[in-house]
Amino acid sequence: MKKRKFKISDIIFAVFILLLLIPQTRTPIQVAVNTLKVAVWSPSVEDEENQSEVTPFQYTVIDLQGExxxxxVGKGKVTFISxxxxxxxxxxxxxPGIQELYNEYADQVNFILLTQESPERVQRFINKRGYELPIYIPQMRAPEALQENSIPTNYVIDANxxxxxxxxxxxxxNSTKVRELLNGLIEK
Known part of the structure; x- marks a missing residue:
């Protein structure tokens, strides 16, 4: 029986798997892989026949300062919910792309970034990364059309x-496609 020789690619693969098993290195690797996806994946506009609607409502939230x-939402202004x-x-x-979009459209679009985590943890996270985003903890159940069990899930909702x-x-x-869409929705 012939002995199998290890190749450099086998060693690299084994190291990669090992790094994924170590908690301190797993998240940075997963973020890097997802960043590659973000670089090529622009959100898709729903076909008109598949677009659902939410009855205009007030989203009750608590900001990171406890207010x-x-x-x-759906009351005369475009809304971005994450x-x-x-x-x-x-x-x-x-x-990072959401931050860039927010920097450009904060005055024209309602940005609502929602998390279930503690305000202290979220504040540490955004301070460490230098984000200035409107982050909230929801205080109500979202309408059925906005209920999703996966994260991240993001919505762009028009003024109606x-x-x-x-x-x-x-x-x-922060893609050209999303910016053109927002510009068109804001002009309506």
Whole structure:
């Protein structure tokens, strides 16, 4: 019987698997892989016949300082809603694009980034990474059209409550396609 010789690719593969098993290295590797996906994956606009609607409502949330707020959704202003978490590699990978989009459209679009984590943990996370995003903890159950069990899940909702984009998984939110869509929705 012939002995199998180890190749350098076998060693690299074994090291990669080992790194995935170590908690301290797993998340950075997963974020890096998802960042590659974000670089090529732009969110898709729902076909008109598949677009659902939410009845305009007030989203009751608590900000990271503990203040209760009520944010309008589907009431005359475009809304971007993101369900995410600090421990979620795809969420971490897409946050830089969301930050860039927020920097450009904060005055024209309602941004609502929702997490179920403690405000202290979220504050440490955003401070460490230098984000300045409107992050909230929901205080109500979302309407049925906005309920999804996967994170990240992001929605772009027009001023009348139509869900124009529903994207589950990491995506490039700072793409030309998304910016053109927002510009068109804001002009309406």
């Amino acid at each position: 209760t707020q009520s944010i309008s 369900y995410w978490a600090t421990w979620c590699p795809p969420c971490i990978a897409e946050l 409550g139509r869900i124009i984009i529903k994207e589950t998984g990491a995506a490039d939110w």
